[in-house]
Amino acid sequence: MKLYLAFGLIIAAVMMLVGLTMRMAQAQWLSIPPDVFYELLTLHGAGMIIALVVCAMGGLWFLMRRRISLSAPLAVAAWALLMLGVAGVVISVVFGHYAGLYTFLYPLPFIGSWPGWATGVFLIGMMLINIGWMIWCFQILGAVLRAYGGLRGALGWNFVWCPKAFAAAGHEPPPPEAFPAVVAGLDGLITGMVAMLLGVALLVRWIDPRVLIDPLWAKNLTYLYMHALANLIIYMLAAFIYVGLSYVTKREYHTSKVFVIAWWSSLVFILTNYFHHLYMDVSSQPQILQYFGELSSYLTAIPVTAVTVFGALMLVWRSRTRWTLGAVFMYSGLIGWVVGGIGAEIDASVPFNLHLHNTLWVPAHFHTYLLGGCLLFVMGWVFLLLESRSEHSTSKLMRSLIFTLSFGGMVVFLLGFYFGGATGVPRRYDTQPLPGPLIAQFATIGVIIMLLGFTLAFFEGLRLRSGFSADRMLWPQNLRDDIS
Ligand code: HEM
Structure with a gap:
């Protein structure tokens, strides 16, 4: 877990600086040539998604390993392949000037100005x-x-449909964190195979330019894979909430029937909600797919978010939680998840999508749940681990300072994207039409304030690390004992 978390967070930190550079360029405070802007955008988009996937993989692996046997060497081998891939992406962008972005429309990667x-x-x-x-x-x-x-047991089938027989046989449903694991495992494999198919087709086209690929086929596969991967980040990190908030509130998050059914919904509809990216293809694809895309967008997100957030609120309600930095980051990440989710549903609704399609509303909603939700869950988790082992604790003043700078700056940064989207500023433009640059200036100030808060949090983390005591157990090895 440490390997995954450390590398994920290092990549995220570097990519945040790349993000700041792009926002400064859009604010016209920094002059960078368009081709360099698109190289940075490629690096930032791919890098950030990979960084958070890696953090989520490490965390979920650790949580499941407390309960079931998992081979560490295999996890390290998977990590090594991921890092090799990251090196490939960095080499192609930094030395080869590849700037075709990570979700591209075929044939863009083959017609750019960069070398083959x-x-x-x-x-x-x-x-x-x-x-x-x-x-x-x-x-x-x-x-x-x-x-x-x-599959029947892992999905809690009998627990939902034959509860009496299930209880009479002395069975227990899987713990809450097992559901993100099974959904990530299954949907990750299905979409991963789709990505391999697309990747091989593109490689063949790269080797032999005479081979032609149907652009609509490529678009479907690209979005199925990339959208599912970005979605799965949130669902995997929900496991941190189930275990982390249980720890800070000293109450256990239970697997209930509603909870299980909500996860079934995500399991199925993560695979079909990407059609909301293809509304513009209504004349070339069957119209039923557009309706299905809209419906799936609601059915993927709402049940699991509602159940998880409601459960989290119930855990915290009258629990006398100590609001350490870990608890604050983790709990406030729920706000980013909900607000970003609402932003996503608005964009996925056809009447709004007509106006918001490919505007800054798109980065607005995903930055809200990835930065304001997922990254905060990861930071919260890291701080909970540090706080559980350290003899030092964070002063109230420091907590308030970190909270105010991080969240204050983040809100300003995110509002910049939302206002930009609402006023029709297009996404993925290095030079934006008005009022884009003006909004970007406010947003850039927000980014700098937020990064100051994150920097303070980093040094506070180092201070907590220096106070590690040998006789304090690494949490959450015996979390359940702690609660009971
Ligand atoms: C300091 C924090 C960050 C800043 C300043 C920042 C800035 C930006 C900017 C300016 C764009 C281009 C928007 C456009 O015009 O289309 C962008 C795109 C993007 N960002 Fe961030 N970002 C930050 C954090 C994050 C985080 C935490 C994630 C996810 C984990 C993330 C993921 C992405 C993705 C996936 C894209 C889309 C790339 C593409 O269009 O291909 N960013 N970001």
């Missing part, structure tokens, strides 16, 4: 990342299925 080898290295890098990801999915899914009695 850069496209090949980028594609191979992304495929290596996908292979590492699929190994992890195989490992976690296999272990969960073995531990909880196959």
Whole structure:
């Protein structure tokens, strides 16, 4: 877990500086040539998604390993492949000037001004990342299925449909964190195979330009994979909430029937909600898919978010929680998840999508739940681990300072994207039409304030680390004992 978390957070930190550079360029405070802007955008988009996937993989692996047997060498092998892939992506962008973005529309990677080898290295890098990801999915899914009695047991089927017989036989449903594991394992494998198919097709096209690919087929596969991967980050990190908030509130998060059914909904609809990216293809794809995309968007997100957030509120309600930095980050990440989710549903609704499609509303909603939700869950988790082992604690003044700078700055930064989207400023433009640059100036100030808060949090983390005591147990090894 440490390996995954450390590298994930290092990549995220560097990519945040890349993000700041892009926002400064959009604010016209920094002059960078358009091709360099798109190289940075490629690096930032791919880098950030991978960084958070890696953090989520490490965390979920650790949580499941407390309960079931998982091979550490296999997890390290998956990590090594991921890092090899990251190196490929970095080489193709930094040395090859590849700037075709990570979710591209075919044939963009083959018609850019960069050399052909850069496209090949980028594609191979992304495929290596996908292979590492699929190994992890195989490992976690296999272990969960073995531990909880196959797919039926891991999905809590009998627990929902035959509760009396289930209880009479002395069975217990899987713990809450097993559901993100099974959903990530299954959907990750299905979409990972789709990505391999697309990757091989693109590689063949790279080797032999006479081979032609149907652009709509490529678009479907690209969005199915990338959208599912970005979605799965949130669902995997929900496991941190189930365990982390249980720890800070000293109450256990239970698996209930509603909870299980909500996860079934996500399991199925993560695979079909990407159609909301293809509304513009209504004349070339069957119209039913557009309706299905809209419906799936609601059914993926709402049940699990509602159940998780409601459960979290119930845990915290009158619990006399000590609001340490870890608890604050983790709890406030729920706000980012909900607000970003609402922003996503608005964009996925056709009448709004007509206006918001490909505007800054898109980065607005995903930055809200990835930065304001997922990254905070990861930071919260890291701080909970540090706080559990350290003899030092964070002063109230320091907590308030970190909270105010991080959240105050983040809100200003995110509002910049929302206002930009609402006023029709297009996404992925290095030079934006008015009022884009003006909004970007406010947003840049927000980013700088937020990064100051994160920097303070980093040094506070180091201080907590220096206070580690040998006789304090590494939490959450015996979390359940702590609660009971
Ligand atoms: C300091 C924090 C950050 C800043 C300043 C920042 C800034 C930006 C900017 C300016 C863009 C381009 C928007 C456009 O015009 O389309 C962008 C895109 C993006 N960002 Fe961030 N970002 C930050 C954090 C994050 C985080 C934490 C994530 C996710 C984990 C993330 C993921 C992405 C993705 C996936 C894209 C889309 C790339 C593409 O269009 O291909 N960013 N970001």
